[in-house]
Amino acid sequence: MADFRTMTMECYSLAEVLAVAKTHPFYNPAIAYPADTETIRSLRKAVTAQKENPELQEQPLLEKKTLYGNAGRPFTIARLIYFRYKAIERLTHDVDPRNAYRQSSYVSITGGGSGGVPMMFAVDVHENRRQRSQMGEFLKLCGVIQPGDWVLSTHLAGGFYRSLDLMTEIMENAGATVLSAGSYMPVADVAKSLADYHVNILTGDGSQVVQTVYHISLMAQEDRDRVRLDKIIYTSEPLTGPQRAFIKTILGEVKIISVLGSAEAGPWAISSPDLTGEQSLTSNSTDFVIDTRNMLVEIVSPSVIVGASSPDPILLSQGEEGLIVQTSLQRLRNPLVRYITGDIGSIHPLPDAACAVIPEADWGHLRVLRMHGRDHRFSFKWYACYFEFDRIDAFMQAEDCGILQWQILLGRLESSPQATLEIRLLRSPPRDGILSDDALIKRLEAFFLVFPENEHLFRIVFLDGLGGFERSATAGKVIKFVNRWN
Known part of the structure; x- marks a missing residue:
């Protein structure tokens, strides 16, 4: 490890991040535009001169609806909901020369999985490139990428999605040789390329x-034997226990690794069996290693979201499970x-296994984030996209859809460990102003991001009565979301 003892x-x-946040529309409704380069430079100089140690907890929490909401409420920790969807929408479309949000920005898309128009989340281009470089170093530091590794990526590109170029550059920064297959290469060609080019790492959603x-x-067995993968690096959605078991049954003792990231935060955490041990096939959590020099993580009580009074403190101690709150030290122009x-997650110290891989000089900066999954009061995930319940409900209630009752079933494809999505609908009789079945199908497919590569996992069922819905055993109510996957 002499060639990379520390990152x-x-x-x-x-202090710099908090100073800029005070001047940003995400956090201050009185501000029209993010600070320009000169203003940010002045803010940084002022912070350096003051030499103060700011308290992070004095900054109100920022909910997703704060960033992507569309109404205004008091900006307090108790309420938490200071809706800011319109801020990003406005900044994206405002072509005023003073609007620094649109200048020299790396743009990635988010929010499409929740219905409506996907939103463009902008990051300074130089900050983005530096973060990719640092994530590559982090992969190398954690032993995920070794000299001589060949990686084939099936990540998505196009339609404003950037996962292919993001992951390709990160892997290259870590020292790997990367084949950029993309999501549109036929799976037969992907499998053949894995063998033909002696690829040892497959990465994708x-x-x-x-x-x-x-x-x-x-x-055929002789073709399977030519595929010799020793690592799987997945992103975007967790692999379930049955999926992990299936992968190991087919590929043998392959290491299953994950990179965690989002449009808002970028890539920021790594899960690897070499660092935290082999994940149990029955576990509903995944351990990620995070670097506190890049990302500050707090765990807060879930009670803060609903505004309920609770004897529990907002900030939870190490090992306690709660909502994950993140503050990026890599993003300044549009702070997070x-x-x-x-x-939902919890923070834990670095285990001995990780200390055996990572140089001692870095131990004090690293922690384990135990990810317990999504808070299902907000959303569920299918085919790498989150779908928020409140937006689904608003979609289903649209007058021209003519939907009297609806139900969503997240299931499993019988022939393979893949998640299916079934929409069951009871509609009102046809009348003027109501979409035809075919028109509604097209709208549903657009809402749930159905593409040729996942259409075999999506199904719409039109019912003529409540008998076709799954209902609660007690009151006989139609269950809006049936989770057969977890």
């Missing part, structure tokens, strides 16, 4: 990984401060 860090101080391994399982991700 080269070029992050901002917490969780669903893409499962799809590729499923195809490998159907190949005390952002409630909607995920």
Whole structure:
């Protein structure tokens, strides 16, 4: 490890991030535009001169609806809901020369999985490139990428999605040789390329990984034997216990690794069996290693979301499970401060296994984030996209849809460990102003982001009565969301 004993860090101080946040429309409704380069430079100089140690907890928590909401409420910790969807929408479309949000920005898309128009989340281009470089160093530091590794990526590109170029550059920064296959390469060609080019690492969204391994399982034995993968690196959605078991059955003792990230925060955490041990196939949690020089993580009581009074403190101690709140020290122009991700997790010290891999000089900066999954009061996930219940409900209530009752079933494809999504609908009789069945199907497919590669996992069922819905055993109510997956 002599060639990379410690990571080269070029992050901002917490004081700098908080100073810029006070001048940003995300956090201050009185501000029209984010600060320009000169203003940010002045703010940083002022922070350096003051030499104060700011308290992060003095900054109000930022909920997803704060960033992507569309109404205004008092900006307090108790309420938490200071809706800011309109801020991003306005900044995206405002072509005023003073609008720094649109200048020199790396743009990635988010929110499409929740219905409506996907929102563009902008990051300074230089901050983005530096973060990719640092994530590559982090992969190398954690032993995920070794000299001589060849990686094939099936990540998505196009339609404003950027996961392919993001992951390709991160892997290259870590020292790997990368084949950029993309999501539109036929799975048969992907499997053949894995063998032909002696690739040892497959990376992609969780669903893409499962799809590729499923195809490998159907190949002739002599062709399967030519595929020699020793690592799987997945992103975007967790692999379930059955999926992990299936992958290992087909590929043998392959290491299953994950990179955690989002449009708001970028890539920021790594899960690897070499660091935290092999994940149990029955576990509903995943351990990620995080670097506190890049990302500050707090765990807060879930009671803060609903505004309920509770004897529990808002900030939870190490090991306690609650909502994950993140503050990025890599993003300054459009800061991410005390952002409630909607995920449930807990913080733990670095285990001995990780200390055996990572240089001692870095131990004090690293922690384990135990990710327990999404807070299902907000959303569920299918085919790498989150779908928020409040927006689904608003969609289903649209007058021209003519929907009297609806139900969503998240299930499993019988022939492979892939998640299916079934929409059951009871509609009013046809009349003027009501969409036809075909028109409604098209709208539903657009809302739930149905593409040729996942249409076999999506189904719409029109019912003529309540008998076709799954109902509660007690009151006989139609269950809006049936989770057969977890």
